[in-house]
Amino acid sequence: MVVYTGTGEPVLEAKDIFAGYLPGINILNGCNIHAYPGELIGIIGPNGAGKSTLLKAIFGLVPVRGGKVTLKGQDITNSKANKLVQAGVGFVPQNNNVFPTLTIEENLQMGLFLRPKLLDERLEAMYDLFPVLADRRNQRAGGLSGGERQSVAMARALMMDPSVLLLDEPSAGLSPVRQDETFLRTRRINATGVSVVMVEQNARRCLQICDRGYVLDQGKDSHTGTGHELAEDPKVIELYLGTLADEV
């Protein structure tokens, strides 16, 4: 059962990925996902399923031991992160997603490290998108609130104007109001034509906004479908959403 919500060739594809941090111990065991241009992909799954690891593996932060990652048909398996940024992939990690001793503007500058000449132009664009950052541009990011940090982190990742944005649990640790803001902003960014692959703990909310979702279990993609399909799939509810509801 393959669902197409995008058109043409996938912009990002991960095939049969095996990866892990420690020698000999794999967290991902043959995981497959793909994203078409302009898609908003949500990845959900229980704790330890390998969601974040998958993003990191795609982004070259965790060594991929088997399988292949392609971006617009090009093999990017185990590419260094800076090469991927150059190729148009942006990544916002879950925790520690700002440089705390750097000012907001310096944080954004780091986001555009590879194209320093475009700095002024892109800064302006980001301050438009996140007006709250403009006033505090010389403030250290370490002193910001969680929501503001999330804004800095997104803005930093968008500095390079990526074609694919990888988001690792953007709503984690935020108040419900800020969570909503984040999801809306994600949708808005997606609407500008950026493909987004988002890992979320807040599964229901995620499936509501995404075009298509994957459920990861024990390092493998166990289910996929549109957000709606998954949210209503009894197996997914039983296996994952249900338990989540219990926990919460």
Added chain:
Amino acid sequence: MIKTLRGRATLTIVGVTALAVALAGCANNSTSGSTPGAKPSTSTVAALPKAATCTSSDDATTTFKLGTFLPLTGSLAFLGPGAVSGAGLALSEINKDGGVLGKPTCTIDTDSSDTDNPTIGNSSIAKLLQAKVSAILGAESSSVTENVLSKVTASPGTVMISPANTDDKLTGISKWYFRTAPNNTVEANALGSQIISDGHTKVGILVFNDPYGTNLRDATQKIVEKNGGTVTYGATGKGQEFPSTQTTFSSDVSAVLATKPDAIVIDAFDQTQAIITALASAGWTMKNTYFVDGNLSAYPKLAPGTLTGAQGTTQGVNPNSAFKARLDAWYVKNEGKKLTTYSYAAESYDAVMLLALSADAGKSATSAAIQPKMLPASGSTNGTVCKTYAACLPLANAGTDFHYTGPSSIGPFNAGHDPSTGYIGIYKYNSTNNFDFVSAVKG
């Protein structure tokens, strides 16, 4: 991937080591060529080969096996060459003159290292005791000796003789322990008298916190005070000793100069060069500086004239230039380098001679036979005076009382196994930062 990585890492470590070796190598070669400190030419003296290394087939009662236990690595490594050459030369000359008990002597050379690395000394002592050596020469540091002494003196007991220990605590500590370094009250007496007679009554002492330094300081302070002088800095109980690992001396120099001393005694080891720099740059008149046996050596790397007029004391009468030439020749031939210091060479030489002659007199190369003959051989029975192994050997073989006196010119061992007397030479630095003999006093 892993394999190539391993290969690379190994290669790198080896490569970096090799690079360092190569870089340092050129430094080494060019320094060893020119040492103004070593005066006598070596060409005139025939160099003797080094005594063989003992093997397990050497019998403990008939072959004189010397175990050396000298600082080859660590913070006292700079004192190693002097003692190595003294002991090695003694063994070679003994072998040339017929050996001990008619057989050539052999040696087991081990590293005593320093107090920071006690396991090295422990391993070395374990090795020497396992080989049942006739006697052990060492260590140079009193602390290192104290660390291993209980192992050496435990049954069955092995003779240990140090060429350099000066700690008071070691006097009479065991029947197996001897030393050829005169008690430092002898040196302190000469040093203190010299300072007072040079007209200085306010003496600052830069002393390092080590038994060597503090013992000599205590004794010197006594002499200075007895003669109406005062110790303005570094006196006993003032807590002004600097740690032996210190490398910067500006605060100590500031402190000593603030006490307005007439004279300064540098009672230290290899820290001395940095102290000289700190003192001289602070405008101290270097001729009012006094060195001790631990640092009275040539400083060829300092600019000429730096030390002119400074004085110092060390054991022994006027160092015999022929003896130095023999040491030089031996060291160049057997160790491949020029000697830059003669510290404790004479004491090591005499220690080995006394051991060998005691073995001859005791008719056995075991420690048990050597131990009772050490005091008579050193002259405690007022025997016939003889100055070389060749001269003493017939007396020892014949069972006649003899009294060996060698280049260190120490007197007979007393009941505490310390040299009862010693000559202290007084030296003055010339414009080449080398020192000339002035006079000798007996203490």
Added chain:
Amino acid sequence: MDFLNSLFTDFGAQILTSGTAAFAIAAIGVNIHFGYTGLLNFGQAGFMLIGAYGFAITIESGGGFWLGVLMSLLAAVLFALVLGIPTVKLRGDYLAIVTIAAAEIIRIVGGNALLEPLTGGVAGILGSQFQPAFQALSFLPKTGTFTLGPYTYPYTEGDSWWLRIVGWSLVLIFCLIVWLLMRSPWGRVLRGIREDEDAVRSLGKNVFAYKMQSLILGGVLGAVGGDIFVLSSSVQPDSLGRTTTFLIYTCLLLGGAASIFGPVLGALLYFVLRIGITDFAGQFIPSSIMNSQQIPQFAWIVVGVGLMLLVIFRPQGILGNKKELAFND
């Protein structure tokens, strides 16, 4: 052949010394810290030294052997508390720096010239001041030697059979204790802390208390190692300094951290290898290339490079399990 024969005899002689046993005990202590709990204690020599001071000074001032042992252990416990309470909560390298600094402070203050009446200053406390109290407990003859194969040692004095028996028995006892402890729930919590502190905390365990217990236990072993060490030498502050701590870590890593016999095997092998390197270099490198002073220096270079290669290519050591070491980062 003669050379090899005497080399192997030397190996045996070295393995049997009480000093090797002392290092093995101290390394077992560090194994509890580093191997099982993940605590980076870089002041084990400080534990040895403070233990040895407690031991020797008590005996010297007439307290007797058993009180000396008690004071030694108390000193180590106290040292662990002072060091641990402010730092075990922090990241690993803070503990490393604080412990190495504290150990240096003990060493420097112990050598302070003004404290000479108490600690003997830099020269330290001579063995003859406190060793007789231990030797008096010996059930072997008080003098004379006993020969076993090629090895002749005194019954009771110095580095005696008596001391060796006690030292190596303690090594075995401590191995047994560590084995039992690490199988117990307590040991499992320690390993849990090593692997994921937060996870253990979330189970409601008091991580701080467990870490402190580990620090104290390993430190006490350090003190016992220090006591055994000085029973055949003397209490000198410089002997139990940074170099000794590094040496203990080398032994531990060589044998294998987080394994029961790793520290013991490491201590044995380290001393044997160093003698082997020195003796081989002395035997086969002509003096025209290296003189008698350069050979032991060269041996040290080999030891340093060897330590690097060991950790690079076999970080788990000889007996260790690679998975046990996966707790970093």
Added chain:
Amino acid sequence: MHFSRLSRSRSGSKKWVLPTLVALLLAFLATFIPVGATASAAVPTCSPDATTACVRGTLLDDDSNAVAKVSVTLTPPTGPEETEVTGSTGQWVFSVHEKGQYKVSVDTSTLPKGLKLAVASKTLTVALSSLAPAAFDITGSQTSDGHVVQQSATSLYLLRVWQQFASGLRLGLLIALASIGLSLVYGTTGLSNFAHAEQVTLGGMLGFTFAGVLGLNLIVASVITVILCALTGYLQDKFIWGPLRKRGLGLNQLMIVTIGLSIALEYTYQYFYGGQPVAMTGIIQQNTGPLYMTPISYLSMAIAVVVLVAVGLFLLKTRIGRATRAVSDNRALAAASGIDVDRIIRLVWIISTGLAGLAGVLYSLVQGGMQWSTGLQLLLLMFAAVTLGGLGTAFGALVGSMIIGVVVEMSNLVLSADLKYATALVILILVLLVRPQGILGRRERIG
């Protein structure tokens, strides 16, 4: 400028060659002269031997200037008195051949004007073959018309305090230069590099090789040394640390690898350079200004300040510098931002070892030499400085270094001199108790 003055005097030192040779020759010949007959004839001499003892003293005024032409009389237990007049060195000496009590008295009427003598005669117990010294404490000075300007004890103490404070600043700056690299490497890689001290030693050793052995001009030698030291950083990272990082070797393991490296390097230095200190130049400069500070000290401090400011500006103001701080803050995020973390780290290694080499060169010049173990002795101070200031923050390293330097150099004003290093370490522990993240550190780094 100071360097050129130094180098000029180096080349000018050729003037010394001939006198040196002559002196060497004389010294050599002097060793053949038997005991007791030394060549200096101008001063009356006496050498103790079995039948001789020397009664000797030297008359010096408060400025340690010789007091000449003073009559000194020796009264032996038996026999006639002897009188001698002090020469230009102020020395007087009597050879005596019997042990016993001798009285020595100074004829105060022959003392130059303005000089006073509290005790004019002394009785000495003389033993044969020894030196019996007699000290006469003369007050007053010949050069200032008997009026001695004595500095008060308080002003002397104050001067000493300032002096030691200045030395502390100097030491602090040198430690800062050395430890900023340690801090940068720690910040960007998390590695506590125990071999960093040996990089400092390497600077002194290579400096000696080029200046002391090969005789290059000091500036040239220093520049070559710093470049070579920086090169070692490049090579180390390229062939050792980089690959090990990639392999994911744990930080604790890596730290122990650096301990191995430090052992290997220490003994490599000992192997090739021996146990004694080696200096880049034998020339000892005189202090300038009111404090005991040589021109080279001022220059070193200036260089240190300039370099530290430059490093600071680099970190704060340049793109690469900000990227370095970004890597320190968060390596993964830096990579995710497109920063080539490995290149930044390599650059950090180059800067770190280069600065350490420079610190070694300056240290060697200021302290008069570098020994195989010098770096080792500084290592703990460097770690203390870095931790005190805040692990991984370059500015913290500077602040921490200054504190450590001043504490080390000033602690002997109140404490035992052998507790210098211990004091610095106690302060470290105390600060960590109150503020575990260090003075400039951030709390989130420590948990």
